[in-house]
Amino acid sequence: MKIDNFLIRNLSNTTKKLGSTLQRLASGKRINKASDDAAGLAIADALARDAAVLEQGNRNIQDGVSFSQIAEGAMEQIQNNNTRIAELATQAANGTLTDEQRASLNQEAQALKQENERILQTTQFNGTNVFSGASIDTGNG
Structure with missing residues (x-):
């Protein structure tokens, strides 16, 4: 169970970072x-x-x-x-x-x-x- 929670939290953080990166790419702004x-x-x-x-x-x-x-x-x-x-x-x-x-x-x-x-x-x-x-x-x- 600890591994599943860790993976879910890690996936969530990665998804947020990816969203932020995509937003920067789309707008052209840092x-x-x-x-x-x-x-x-x-x-x-x-x-x-x-x-x-x-x-x-x-x-x-x-x-x-x-x-x-x-x-x-x-x-x-x-x-x-x-x-x-x-x-x-x-x-x-x-x-x-x-x-x-x-x-x-x-x-x-x-x-x-x-x-x-x-x-x-x-x-x-x-x-x-x-x-x-x-x-x-x-x-x-």
């Missing part, structure tokens, strides 16, 4: 529950939280980069427009032009100024106007 390794589980949970925070920080940084790229593109267009306005002003200073020609140059310069205003008023990132004066919080300092 720790599936606190009883597997309480300290290891706490460390794994803390690392998972840290990883999530770092991933969000990375997304925030990418948003900041995207915001800057949009602002840079808009400013580049405004700079190009301002360069053209300066060229038009120089051209209009030519004494050989008629009033009609100067008016045409002025009309183009005014259109470029209006385009600059439109760029400043409508350039957006994620629904936020880039040049509104509002600050954008990327959450990184």
Whole structure:
């Protein structure tokens, strides 16, 4: 009888270990529950939280980069427009032009100024106007 009880207890323990091993194999994780390794589980949970925070920080940084790229593109267009306005002003200073020609140059310069205003008023990132004066919080300092 002692042998039978020993065998049954041994078989039960082996079955539990096999179940635990199969659970680890199925999940791909060494720790599936606190009883597997309480300290290891706490460390794994803390690392998972840290990883999530770092991933969000990375997304925030990418948003900041995207915001800057949009602002840079808009400013580049405004700079190009301002360069053209300066060229038009120089051209209009030519004494050989008629009033009609100067008016045409002025009309183009005014259109470029209006385009600059439109760029400043409508350039957006994620629904936020880039040049509104509002600050954008990327959450990184």
